[in-house]
Amino acid sequence: MRPSCGRHPLPPPLLLLLLHALTPPPAAAPVGVNWGFSSSHPFPAAQVVRGLLLPNSVPRVRLAAASPDALAALSGTGVAVTVGVPNELLRPLATSRKAAAAWVHDNVNRYASGVRFEYVAVGDESFLLNYGQQNQSFLVTAAANIQRALVDAKLSSKMKVVVPCSSDLYQNTSTLPSKAYFRPEVNETIAELLSFLANHSSPFMVELNPFLSFQHKKNLSLDYYLFQLMSHPVSDGHIKYDNYFDASIDALITALTKAGFSNMDIIVGGVGWPSDGAVNATPVIAQSFMTGLVNHLARKSGTPLRPKVLPNETYLFSLLDEDQRSIASGSYERHYGIFTFDGQAKYHVNLGQGSKALENAPDVQYLPSKWCVLDNNKDISNVSSSFSAACFNADCTALSPGGSCSGIGWPGNVSYAFNSYYQQHDQSEEGCNFNGLGLITTVDPSVDNCLFTLAIDTSTASSFHPILAILQILILYFYTYNVL
DSSP: OOOOOTTSOOOHHHHHHHHHHHSOOOOOOOEEEEEOOOOSSOOOHHHHIIIIITTTTOOEEEESSOOHHHHHHHTTSOOEEEEEEOGGGHHHHHHOHHHHHHHHHHHTGGGTTTSEEEEEEESSSTTOGGGTTTTHHHHHHHHHHHHHHHHHTTOTTTOEEEOEEEGGGTOOSOOOGGGOOOOGGGHHHHHHHHHHHHHTTOOEEEEOOHHHHHHHOTTSOHHHHTTOOOSSOEEETTEEEOSHHHHHHHHHHHHHHHTTOTTOOEEEEEEOOOSSSSTTOOHHHHHHHHHHHHHHHHTTOEETTEETOOOSOEEESOSBOOTTSOOSSOGGGGGOOSBOTTSOBSSOOOSSSTTSOOOOOSSOOBOOSOEEEEOTTSOOTTHHHHHHHHHHHSOOGGGSTTSTTTTSOTTHHHHHHHHHHHHHTTTOGGGGOTTTTEEEESSOOOBTTBOOOOOBOOTTSOOOOHHHHHHHHHHHHHHHTTOO
């Protein structure tokens, strides 16, 4: 219920105006955004910077990899930048100091005069349970070699090396922060990592996944994750937790303390909520989570174990939807964007612009207004194989249970799959064949909230392909792997 004023409740709009006038908004929180590049049609970097980051006053950004386009576009903007090193580069960077020096030269030195670098993030959740131990033997050495390269380039005083870690590194079956500890099988590597970070006064970077936790922890309510008032907070001894974020940070603090690093600073490298692809993944719930998180940080209350002390920085995940992200954890992985793939805001959250609505990217260039649908005049008795092939090679995550297109039924979902494939293949005629079952139409087949997308036109824009950067460093590695 809305609060009332005396015996005559005010109309809701007037009440809100008075509340805003009487209660100044909390100070801006140290928030940034993640910017990834796993898209079939990447939004041009210059448009991302000039059309989204700057108009919305985003103070800092974390790049998933060293995109030349993104770094060039960020030059001279004053936006603080964290640049990522993919897991595929850990082995060559650990094996060869020359490879690490070359990576720093190509991706940091080259842009250092114009880009405000803050961190190099080595690896991407390398301790994730799903990865096993494939990255662990290279991780700390790769980070140390990058650190040496920064020192040699006289850049170590301007930026630090961090190592992003997933929260499953320390969270266990218990929901109580006091019971947390680093997983025993990684203790040796963790000890090396924490010593490395402490020696260079670098913070511990953690990636939080509240949506995955919510799916697995059936005993915790949605209110706990959305920063809503709870009648029964989670009790951990004399401490009570009323939200997932504080409990996760305190669990990490507990694990760090047990490992002997109780005072290590913390950065949240990624935290967000998806808006499609699963039950409870909607724009409304995502906005509730993001707004609750940003407001919680802005109050600067800290956590029970560190009152009045915030994580140094918190990076929201993520800026844009990415239709080629791995969906090993769930279809929702491709729908974490605050903005759609084409730079249109899904909901409101304060990225630095305050109470103003988010600015959408202007002047987006799309492919022609054409869609590919199932031709119902054909024999569709064998359409299942074409549907499966389209979804295997395109993005059908919105059709997942709970997704925005899960209710369109058969054969509407076939048309959705056909169109996704067609758009990803730049609307080529061959991309709408499907053994003669596809039909190109100029009538938008979207239904209610189920949008049949049009791809953006990237024909005149350069784009970043992380695999090319990986190939370059691998070539260097094969030349230098014997030289330490």
